[in-house]
Amino acid sequence: MDKILTAQLDIPPDVIDFGAGQPSLHLLPLALLREAAASRLADSNAAYLAYGAIQGDGYFRQVLADYLAAHYQMQVDYDSLFVTGGASQGLDLICTLFSRPGDTIFVEEPSYFLALRIFADHRLNIVSLPMDDQGLIVEAVEHELSQHTPAFLYTIPTFHNPTSVTLAAERRNRLVQLSQQHDLVIVADEVYHLLSYAAAPPPPLASHIDLSPIISLGSFSKIMAPGLRLGWIQAGTKLMDRIAGCGLVDSGGSLNHFTSGVMRSAIELGLLDKQLANLKSVYSRRKNALSNALRELLPDSVRFVEPDGGFFIWLEFEDRIDTDKLLAAARQHKVGFLPGIKFSGQNGLKSDARLSFAYFDVPELEEGARRLVNAIREYQK
Numbered sequence: 001m002d003k004i005l006t007a008q009l010d011i012p013p014d015v016i017d018f019g020a021g022q023p024s025l026h027l028l029p030l031a032l033l034r035e036a037a038a039s040r041l042a043d044s045n046a047a048y049l050a051y052g053a054i055q056g057d058g059y060f061r062q063v064l065a066d067y068l069a070a071h072y073q074m075q076v077d078y079d080s081l082f083v084t085g086g087a088s089q090g091l092d093l094i095c096t097l098f099s100r101p102g103d104t105i106f107v108e109e110p111s112y113f114l115a116l117r118i119f120a121d122h123r124l125n126i127v128s129l130p131m132d133d134q135g136l137i138v139e140a141v142e143h144e145l146s147q148h149t150p151a152f153l154y155t156i157p158t159f160h161n162p163t164s165v166t167l168a169a170e171r172r173n174r175l176v177q178l179s180q181q182h183d184l185v186i187v188a189d190e191v192y193h194l195l196s197y198a199a200a201p202p203p204p205l206a207s208h209i210d211l212s213p214i215i216s217l218g219s220f221s222k223i224m225a226p227g228l229r230l231g232w233i234q235a236g237t238k239l240m241d242r243i244a245g246c247g248l249v250d251s252g253g254s255l256n257h258f259t260s261g262v263m264r265s266a267i268e269l270g271l272l273d274k275q276l277a278n279l280k281s282v283y284s285r286r287k288n289a290l291s292n293a294l295r296e297l298l299p300d301s302v303r304f305v306e307p308d309g310g311f312f313i314w315l316e317f318e319d320r321i322d323t324d325k326l327l328a329a330a331r332q333h334k335v336g337f338l339p340g341i342k343f344s345g346q347n348g349l350k351s352d353a354r355l356s357f358a359y360f361d362v363p364e365l366e367e368g369a370r371r372l373v374n375a376i377r378e379y380q381k
């Protein structure tokens with residue numbers, strides 16, 4: 001009989017898999033959510049067990065709007081928020097509503113590999129746009145706009161997955177201008193925005209929704225727990241009318257109503273802030289440990305930039321190294337990572353690799369770095 005699974009990930013205990021881009025089980029806030037759920041269930045009003053209001057519970061959206069306003073340091077109107085079952089579902093819904101099979105979309109190279117899977121489900125054609133250490137190269141967007149009329153541009157502007165790069169403030173402004181000039185819908189996946197370990201990043205693209213066709217995706221997966229399947233879309237009135245008018249919510253109501261009630265309590269009781277502070281301190285320590293180990297152990301020919309937030313370190317090897325093949329050697333050493341090719345919309349990035357520091361604690365991260373370096377040595381022989 002196949003093994004019966006509860007969680008998506010199933011890493012053997014002797015393997016250190018840097019491919020796991022999610023929190024370890026002991027970082028998930030069981031006690032805290034028990035408290036939030038008990039508080040919600042103590043409510044004598046059963047409305048959280050009814051079909052939820054179309055855009056999501058108004059009280060939850062008010063609490064979320066205040067939370068985001070405080071953390072994004074800008075005004076957030078609760079009417080600009082739409083409850084989703086996580087950023088992945090939000091993205092899938094946006095594809096359904098704003099594109100048709102065969103349409104072209106603009107995507108960063110590299111991009112979040114599972115977003116590429118969602119785009120493939122919708123039969124979308126990818127035009128890949130280059131990035132550098134300041135994020136998406138906006139001139140490339142401008143150039144491609146002279147060749148194509150994309151259904152939308154998908155970008156991860158802050159603590160990008162997989163590179164961890166953050167789009168520079170001036171580039172954000174230029175991108176927003178382009179979006180206005182060309183009526184270009186920008187889908188900004190901002191799920192890592194609140195996970196900063198150094199100075200705060202520039203304001204999210206969500207700060208421009210009133211004047212530009214920008215749709216921002218947020219999620220509790222990175223700041224609370226992915227199993228909640230709870231997130232939000234933030235958009236201006238015109239786009240929001242289209243999103244809130246979809247058949248999916250007309251039939252089922254709010255996309256994750258009961259959980260949004262639990263999260264309302266978690267925010268009201270200060271538990272989300274507590275969890276976010278804990279995660280930032282744990283991830284920051286893990287990021288430092290992995291960066292230091294890699295700096296010390298990796299050959300000088302492997303390049304990486306220490307991230308200021310998010311979950312990932314992106315390694316760039318010399319061209320002659322194929323990280324898909326290196327992975328086979330790494331597996332022999334009981335270490336894993338995700339090869340760059342997974343993040344490419346054009347079958348490239350063959351000499352790159354993504355490591356995550358979210359899942360393992362400091363001693364395992366250091367041991368994993370040693371194993372990885374041994375695997376590289378063996379591969380280079």
Ligand SMILES: Cc1ncc(COP(=O)(O)O)c(C=O)c1O
Pocket residue numbers: 021085086087088089112156161189191218219220221226230231
């Ligand atoms: C850029 C990005 N978007 C979306 C997701 C998935 O978010 P959710 O769990 O809210 O569906 C991830 C998770 O790794 C991610 O890195």
